[in-house]
Amino acid sequence: MIQSMTGFGKATLQLPSKKITVEIKSLNSKGLDLNVRMPSVYREMELGLRTQLSNALERGKIDFAIYVENTTEQTATRVNIPIVKAYIGQLLEVYPNADETELMKMAVRMPDALKTEREEVDENEWKQIEGVISEAVGNIKSFRIAEGSALEKEFLQRIANIMTMMNATVAMDGERIENVKKRLSAALEDLKVTLDENRFEQELIFYLEKYDITEEKVRLENHLNYFIQTLADKEANGRKLGFITQEMGREINTMGSKSNHAAMQKLVVQMKDELEKIKEQVLNVL
Template sequence: MIQSMTGFGKAFMQLPNKKITVEIKSLNSKGLDLNVRTPSIYREMELQIRNTVAQRLERGKIDFSLYVEVTGEETSSKINVSIIKGYINQMREVIPDANETELMKMAIRMPDVLKTEREELDKTEWIRIENVIQEALDNIASFRSDEGLSLEKEFELRISNIEKLMTKAVSFDSERVETVKTRLRSALEELKTNVDENRFEQELIFYLEKYDITEEKVRLGNHLNYFLETMKKKEALGRKLGFITQEIGREVNTMGSKSNHTEMQKLVVQMKDELEKIKEQVLNVL
């Protein structure tokens, strides 16, 4: 089953004094391009986050963000009372007549008045955060699956269109053979020379074999069926589908170079157009 590399997942959790939110965004990429943003307190868990996300999402340009919103009264920044008192005592020596309010206003503007206490990671809290991360990963996986269903329908439509165009192109085959025969006979008549009919038929068969598209038709049909079969498999399919489209393109191009028929060449151009639409969307497949 196809999954898209494009997706978005979000989950949050309310703790007693803060709200934890996890957002994961994903776009298409040749490999895994993972960017992780977390508050400093959770920085030591970044490697674990990377491993978890990589294991679940496999490929894509992925932005992982963990946000913390303080909702309680506690704060990691504290007023350094002893520093403020020290500043006031020093300024009282310099400005003996200043009142306490003025000294306080000046003191709170001085360096190191606020001290930030480094929080330690709470292991119990982190276990709960891991659950939020998994929930966000579940949400983005669901988003990718839904996008994959849309891609699958698009591929089925384009493959069906190519099959119809191929069938229509092959229907011109007998007309094409007669056109070649007529063209060759007209050329010989213009030369006004006698022709050995047996030799003419032999040369005509050799000439037509160079323009025979039977093998291309068979191989193209096999590649189209293989594309549809591969879509139904469970593993990551993007690269494999990309390789199959290359083989489809090779057969379509060969058919075009051999066609030697205006209407058939028009159909080949339409087949190429359908194939390009497939190639564009295959880049989004996981």
């Protein structure tokens, strides 16, 4: 079962004095591009958190964020009262008749007028946050699985389309060979030369061997079946699917260069179109 790299997961936790919200967003990427945003109080936990996310999500451009909303009237920022009073006293020396309210407004803008008390990480609180992080990770993985299921259905449909067009191309091979024989015979008749039938047959066989697409058909069919088989693997396989589509493209291109037949070339173009749509979606596979 394939998974998409695109996903979104969210979970919330209500603590006595704050609300914790965890959000994870993932987009496709060649490797792991992890961006973590979290309050500074939890910064010491970032390294372990990155390891957890890397192991769980494996690949993608991942934005992880922890938001903290205080639900009480308490705040970590305090007015530095002695400093503010000192500023007001100094300002009164400069403006003896100034309104104290205006002086207060000026004082609180001065350096060190406000101080933020550094919070320490509460281990019990962090364990609860780890639980909500795990919940968000589970949600994004479920999202990825659902997206992967939709991608798998599209892949199977397009693989079936390519298989059908490939078989139709092979079915035209007999008609194409007859057309080549007729064109060569007509060209020789125009030259009005004596024709050695045995030599003509030998040259014709050699000529047609260069346009034979049997090997390409066999290899393309193997690649299509291997693609379907890889879709069912349990491990992450986006890169492998990408490599298989490259091989499929080579065989389709070779069939196109050998076709020398308008109807066959039209089918080859349609196969290329289906393959390009597969390649675009493979970029989203984990």
